[in-house]
Amino acid sequence: xxxxxxxxxxxxxxxxxxxxxxxxxxxxxxxxxxxxxxxxxxxxxxxxxxxxxxxxxxxxxxxxxxxxxxxxxxxxxxxxxxxxxxxxxxxxxxxxxxxxxxxxxxxxxxxxxxxxxxxxxxxxxxxxxxxxxxxxxxxxxxxxxxxxxxxxxxxxxxxxxxxxxxxxxxxxxxxxxxxxxxxxxxxxxxxxxxxxxxxxxxxxxxxxxxxxxxxxxxxxxxxxxxxxxxxxxxxxxxxxxxxxxxxxxxxxxxxxxxxxxxxxxxxxxxxxxxx
Numbered sequence: 660x661x662x663x664x665x666x667x668x669x670x671x672x673x674x675x676x677x678x679x680x681x682x683x684x685x686x687x688x689x690x691x692x693x694x695x696x697x698x699x700x701x702x703x704x705x706x707x708x709x710x711x712x713x714x715x716x717x718x719x720x721x722x723x724x725x726x727x728x729x730x731x732x733x734x735x736x737x738x739x740x741x742x743x744x745x746x747x748x749x750x751x752x753x754x755x756x757x758x759x760x761x762x763x764x765x766x767x768x769x770x771x772x773x774x775x776x777x778x779x780x781x782x783x784x785x786x787x788x789x790x791x792x793x794x795x796x797x798x799x800x801x802x803x804x805x806x807x808x809x810x811x812x813x814x815x816x817x818x819x820x821x822x823x824x825x826x827x828x829x830x831x832x833x834x835x836x837x838x839x840x841x842x843x844x845x846x847x848x849x850x851x852x853x854x855x856x857x858x859x860x861x862x863x864x865x866x867x868x869x870x871x872x873x874x875x876x877x878x879x880x881x882x883x884x885x886x887x888x889x890x891x892x893x894x895x896x897x898x899x900x901x902x903x904x905x906x907x908x909x910x911x912x913x914x915x916x917x918x919x920x921x922x923x924x925x926x927x928x929x930x931x932x933x934x
Contacts, residue, residue, distance in 0.1 A: 662840075665816045666731050667713050669844040676848055678855045681708035688712035691736040692794060692810040699738060699798040699806060706806065707855075711735035711847065715812075731816030731834070733843055737851070739858060741797075741807030752917065753865070753903040754807045755781045755795045757857035760872035762791050762813060765849045770837045776877035778921065778928065779905050783813075784877060787929035788831035790814045811850065816840045869901035877928055883907065884923035885916055892916060 670684045681704055688694055691710040698704050715734040741754055759777045766775040766785065774786050783791035794810040814832035822830050834840045860868040878896040885892045885907070894909035904915040 664842040664844065665840040667843065668711060668847065672844050673709070673711070673847065676709075676851055678851050679707055679709050681705040683708070683710045685710075685712040687714045687716065689715070689717040691715060691734055692796065692808060693717075695736040695738050695808045695810075696796065696798055699808070704738060706738060706740055708738040709735060709851065710738075729814075729817035729821045731818075731840075731843075732832075733813045733815045733846055733850075734811070735847065736808055736810040737854065738806055738808050741805050741858075751807075751861075751903070752780065752795075753861060753869070754809060754858075755793050756872040756899065756903055757861050757868065758793045758795070758809050758811060758854055759783050759791070760875060761850055761854040761857050762793075762811070763875040764853050764871070765846065766790075766833065768849070769841060769846070770833065773836050775875065776928075777872055777875045777899075778877050778924075779899055780903070780918070784928055785831045785833065785836045787927075788829055790831045790833065790836075809854070813846070813850075815843060815846055866901045869899070869903075873899055878905070878921065878924065882925040883921050885919040886922045887916075887919040892919070 668684065673682055673684065683694070683698070691712055695708065695710045698708070712734055714730065741751060756777065759781060762783045763775045763777060766773065776784055778784055781793040781795070782789055791811065791813040796808045798806055798808065814830060816834045817832050819827060819830050819832055819835050857868065857871065860871065876899050879898040881896055883894065883896050885905070892907060892909060892914065894907040894914070897906035897908055897913070900906055900915060904917050907914050907916055
C-alpha cells in the first residue's frame, strides 16, 4: 500500500501551524491563486491565509504560462501583509525572491548537497532544471492594507517521467534529484515557517535579507537575454540588487532590470549541477 504522506496533505497537522491564521484545504482545486484572490475580494479571510490543494488542475504561472501539477507535487498560495513598491500599489518584487529563498533553504535542509538556486525573478532550479515556480500578485479590489498573494508550485514527489512535452527535458523534482520521497505536509510546513522568517527579515533589515537570496543566485556571471515586451536586453549579469532588480552589464552600460523574462542564459544552467 502506498504511503499517503507522499501524495496527500494532513489538514490536522497544517492547522497546528503558528504562522497561519486562516487555512483552506481542498482535495482538488482549479487554482489556489485564483481561489485566494476570490476570497480576498469577498473579504472572507484572515491573514496570513493559506490556500492549499492535494491536486491543482489549472495552475497559473507568470503571464500566460501554465503550471503543470502532477500527483505528488505541492501547490499552494499564501496571502500575507506586504509592503508595496514606492507609491505604487504593486507588491514589492522582493517578496518573490524571499519566497524563492525560502524554497532554497528548505531544499538545502531536506537534501544537503543537492544543487539548488534561484533564476531571477521567480524560479527555483534543482540540479540545473526547474523545480519550482512562484507567482506573486495583489488583489485588484481595494484593501485597507496591502496584501501579497504568493503562489508556489514545487515538484516534490512527482516524477519527471510524468511530465508532457518539453517539460520532460527541463523539469526536475525533489524526489528525482534525491532518489527518495518526502512527507508533503512536512515540506509545506517548513516552507510556511521559512517564508515567515524571510518576510520578517525583509521588514526588519532589507539589505541583510537580500543576502539570503543573493547566495542562491544562479545568473551572476552568465550572459543573459531578457525580454521586456518587444524589447530585448542582453548583457552579463552582475547579480541581484538588494532592491530585487537584476543588475546587467550591457554594451550601453550597467542597467538595473525591475521586470522581465530571462529567455536565454549562457552558459546554460544545466551545465552547473554541483552545489
